[in-house]
Amino acid sequence: MTGPLGRPAPHESAVGHVTGRAVYTDDLQPPGCLHGVVVPAPVACGRLLAVHTAAAAAMDGVVCVLTAADVPGDPLIGPIVHDEPVLATDRIRFKGQAVAVVFAPDREQARRAAEAVRVEVAAEPAVLGIDAAVAAGAFHTAPHIIARGEVQAALDRLATDGVVVEGEVRVPGQDHFYLETHAALALPQEDGDLCVVSSTQHPTECQRMVARVLGIGEHRVRCEVPRMGGGFGGKESQATAPACLAALGARATGRPAKVWLERHEDMGTTGGRHPFLGRYRAGFRRDGTLEALDVQLFSDGGWTSDLSGPVMDRALFHLDNAYFVEHLRFEGRVCRTDQPSSTAFRGFGGPQGMVVVEDALRRGARALGVPPEQVRRQSYYRDGQPAPYGQVVPAPRIAAMHERLADDAGLAARREVIAAHNAASPFHKRGLGLMPIKFGISFTNSLLNQAGALVLVYADGTVQLNHGGTEMGQGLHTKMVAVCADTLGVHTDAVRQMRTSTDKVPNTSPTAASSGSDLNGAAVLAACTTIRERMRPVAAGLLGVPPETLWFADGAVHGPGGASLSFADLAKQCWLQRVSLASTGFYATPGIAYDAAAGRGTPFFYFAYGIAAVEVELCGLTGEQRLRRVDILHDVGDSLVPTIDRGQIEGGFVQGLGWLTDEQVVIGPDGGVRTLGPSTYKVPAVGDVPLDFRVQLLDRATEPGVVGGSKAVGEPPFMLAIAVLEALEAAVAAFGDAPFELRLPAHPEHLLRAVEQARGHEVPA
C-alpha cells in the first residue's frame, strides 16, 4: 500500500505550532472587540438578593454590564438537563458562579469594573463533598444498578470457601489543566446572525445553546473551532457558558465580544474529573478467581448535572475492568454539591471505576497470599463471556497480551533484581505493578454515535475536508487527512483540513469518548468513496479501460497496462463533464443500545485493550518516588497513524500518573477552589516521566468494521497509569509488614504516611 494510512506522520498543524502561526481563539483580535469579565458569586450557597451594577457601568470604558435580566431567551443551559443558569437568577449554587458579565474595550477596564459590581446574597450553609451530600440526601440522579447472579449468597459462601475482603476507596478529582484556558469570541453578522468562535469540543452544543439564550433559530448561529490548546473533556460541555456570555455581549452591543478566562478563573469556576467514593465487598476463590463483587459508588457532581449521569454509567460499566465476575451488584449515584460542576475528563468515569476494582483485587490478593498477577490470570474474560450488562466480550485479547508483556518486559527476572535491591537498600525500595485494561468504545448515550463529513474536490484536484470533529491536539485532523487522501488516492498535501464549523457539518456530536476518528473517519470515508466512485467512470472513459480495473493512488488513477491519469486532470475532466465533485458522508454506529432501567444492553461497538508494567523507586525518608521503567503494550487495532497513537499512549499515561500522584484539587471550607494555578496544582513536569519508557502497539490487531481496521486510543491509555498504585504499594510493603493504607493521590506525604504505617509506626488520622 502506498497511501498515507498506517504510516508515521507529524501532526497536521506541527509547523503552525512551532512557529506560533497556529491560531487559537484568543489570538483573534477583531477591531472594536470588547472583553468580557465575569462577576463571581462571593459565597457557595445562598439566595441572590441584588446585583448592584450602576457604579461599574459608570466606570471608564465600560460598555455594558449584563445580568440574568438581560438574557433575551432561555437563561438555562446544559448538555442533558437544562439546569445551568448562564447568569445567576435567584440562587447562588457555588462560589464563583457567574452573576454578571462586564464588557469593555480593554480587559483591565472590564476586570476593574467587575470588581466594582456588588453582589448581595443571603448566604446559606453549603453542601461540600460527597459525605455531606449523602448525609443531606442531595443527589442529581436516582441509583443506577447493574446486577447479575446472587452476589450475597456468593459472598456468604466465599467467606468460608475462599476469601472476602471489604474496602473503601476515595478516588480523587483532577483539573484538566489544558494549557489554553476557555475562550470564546462572538462576531455579529448581518441581520443579527452570529458567528461564535469557540475553544470547544462540541461546536453544535455551543450553537444550540447560544441560539437558546438569544431566543433565535439555530440557523442564525454558526459555531467555528479553529483548534483547541487541549481539551481532555473539559471543553465538551463547559465551553458552552463562555460562548453564551460572549454571544450576549455581542448581541447587546453589536460589537465583537470575547470571553477568555484567566487561569485562576478557569480553575476556580470550571469543573474537573469527578471525585468518587467507592465501597466494595469482593469474594475470591482460593485459586484467585474473583467471583463476587458488590460495589456502591458515589460521585461528586457539583452544582449542575452536566454530564455526571453518563460519567457514572461509564464508571459502572468499567467496575469489571478486564475480569469476568459471575455474581455482582454495582450501584452508582451522583451527589449534588455546592461546588464547581464536575464534568467529562479523559476516561469519563472509567478510571474511577477501575481504581475501585483494582483496589479490591490487590486487597484480595494480599488476603489470599498470592501475587495480584495470579488473581488476574484466573479472572480475565474468556471468549464469549458476558460483561455485567450482558454484552458478550468477543475474543478478548487481554490474557495473551499479559503473557506477552510479561515476557517482553522480563518481569520474572526483574522481580528477583528488585528483591535483591530492596534487601540491600535501607531507604530506597523498589516495586513492580501491572495494570490491564478493557475499555468500552462508543458513547454510552447511543444517539451520539453518529457523524458527518463534507468533502469538496476542486477542478485542480485539490481537496477541502470538513468533518464534525474538533482538533484539541489528539491528532484527529491528521488521521482524517490520511483517511481522505488514502481514499481518493491523493497526497496529503493536496488535502486541506478546514476549520470545524457548524455550517459545513450540522448536528454533530462532541469530539469525545475516544470516538473522534472512528465516527468522523467513517463519515469521511463515505464522502470520499462517493466522490471517487463518481470519478471512476469518467476516468474509465478517458483511459478506455473497464472502470472496475482502475485504482486511485499517489495522486493519480491507474489502470491496467500502465494507463494512468493524474487526479488533477481527472478532476478537471469531471467538472467539464458536469460530474459533482462534492459530497457529504454520514455514519451511525450499528447495533448498539442500552436500557439503563434494566441495566442491560450492548452499549459498546467494541473494546480496546492495553496493559502496562511499572517499576518505581520510593524513598522511605521523604515519600518521593520515581518511575524507573514503564512497559506498555496497547491495542489500537491497525494504527491509522502510529506516531499519533504513540503520542496518545504516552501522554495519556503521564496524565494518569499525575492524577494518581501529585495532582490534588483543594476545596476550602468556604467552598472555593484553593488550587488556582500551576504554582499550587502540580501536573507532571519533564522530570516525572519514566526514565525508561517503552511503548509497543499490538500487531495483527485489525478491528473489523472500523475505519482502517483501527481502534480508539484517546482515553484507554490514561488508565494504564493505575499500575503505579500497585507498584507503589509493593514498594511501601518492602519497608515493613504492618498493614497500611495508601491514600490518593499518592503524593509524598501520603506515601510517607503509608511507609510509616508499614514500619509499624503511629501516624495521625
Next chain:
Amino acid sequence: MRPALRFHLDGAPVEVTDLHPTTTLLRWLRATGRTGTKEGCGEGDCGACTVVVVDPAHPERGPRAVNSCLVLLPQVADLQLFTVEGLAQGATLHPAQQAMVDALGSQCGYCTPGFVMSLVEACHRPDLRQAAPDDWRLDDQLCGNLCRCTGYRPIRDALARVAGTSPDDAVATSLSAPPASPRGSLDYQGDGGRFVAPDRLEDAIALLAEHPDARVVSGATDLGLDVTRRHRRFPLLLSVARIDELDGLDEAGDALRIGAATSLSTLEAATATALPLLHRMLRYFGSRQIKHRGTVGGNLCNASPIGDLAPVLLALDARVELASVRGRRRLPLSEFFLGYRQTAVAPDELLVAVHLRRPPPDARRGAYKVSRRRELDISAVSAAFVVHEIDGAVAHARLAFGGVAATPVRAIDAEQALLGGSLDADLDAALAALSAQVRPIDDDRGSAWFRRTLAANLLRGFVAETASVPFAPLAPGHSATVAAGSQPSGASR
C-alpha cells in the same frame, strides 16, 4: 522628550512610550498582535509565554529563556528580545522548531512556542553539547515548561538533538557582536507610573532615602505575581538590576561574596565548582526561566519561610551586607529574618551582598528539598547541614531548615547536642532536640506531621549519605533528594 523604552524585538528596533511600567512583556506582545507567544498561567509556572533575551553588555552569559508573563516591559529596555515568531527564515524552520516537528513534540500546540524558545536557549548552551541522555541538566532546561499532551518524551528527544549545537541563527548573531557598554541607568515614566533603574548604588540608596515607599524590584519573579494575580499597579519601582556592584560572585581564597542582584542561574553556573553544596540546592530551585530572573537578594528579602537559599546560607554562617545613605552594615543571616516575611532591612536600606566562607572540604555537607513535585515546586521542607568532625568529634555543626517555622531557622539545640560527640552515635540526641524545637504548621503543602517527620528524616538521610563521603552529588536519574542507597549496591547487580 518623552521617556521611552528601547529594545530589539526579533532583530528590529522598538520604542515604547506611555505604557504603565507594570505592563508585562507578555500582555504587550499579545496586544500588539504578536499572538504566537501564549499565556498559560500568568504566574511563571507553565512556560507557555517563554521568550529569549540577550543582554548586549553580557553576551558571554548567552541567551536566556524567561517567562514573559513576569517580565515588566521596562526590564527589557536595551536588551535583544527573541520570540517564536522571529525564528523561521521564510519556509525554513529554526533547528529547534524542526526538531520539535520531527520528534512529534507538539500535540495541541499551545505550550509549543514556549518549549521552542527553551530549546533555542539550549541550542546555545555549549555545556549541553555532550550531555548524556539521562543528564539532569536536560530536564532542568525544560522543567519550566509544562505540557499536558505529550508526556514530554518526544520533547526531551527534540532537546537532546539540538542542545549545544550552536546554530547560525539570529541569536548567534547577537551573541557574536562585541559586548556593548553597560546599559547605563533608566528612568521611565508612563501612564502615571515610574520605573527607575540606577546604575550606581549611591544613586539607588539616595532615591530610596527620598522615596522609602518605592518598591524595590530585581527580577520581578515575585513582584510579577502582584501584577498578574493581584492586579497591583506600583507607582514607583526601583530596580537594582543595572548596578554592577550587585551582580556576580567573587572569590578570594575561601571567602565568597555574592552580589544581591546575582541571578540564580549565574549563581548556579558559578557554584558548580566554587560551592557544590549551594549548587546542589539549585538543582531543584524554580525553573531555568525563573532562575534567569530570580536573584539571591530577592529570595532572601522575600523572607518566605520556604525560600530555598536561606537554609544553605544559614548552614554556611553567611552574613548579609546592607547599605543606605546612613552607611553600610553587616549582620549574620540568622539575625536577618525577624518573622514571617519580615526582615531586618530598614525602609531606606538595600541588600547589597551576601558574604560567606567555603566549608572545609572534609566537613560533611548536604542540601535537601522535599516538595510535592520534584521540579518547579515550593518546598514542604528544605534543609542544609554542615558538620565538621575533627578526630571523630563534632567540632562544628550547622543544621538549618526551611518550612518548619515562620522563618528559615537553625536547629540550635540539635547542633549543641552534636558538639563534642559523633554525628553517627549522637544522632538520636540530635533528633530529640530537633523534635523539641521544630514547630511546623499545617497547610496545603504539607501537614505539621509530615514536616516534622521530614525534618528528622532529612537529618537521618544526611548522616547515612555522608557516612562514606563528606559530600554526595546527585546521581543522574536519582529518585529522591537524599542520595543514600540510591546507588545500586554490589549485591543487586
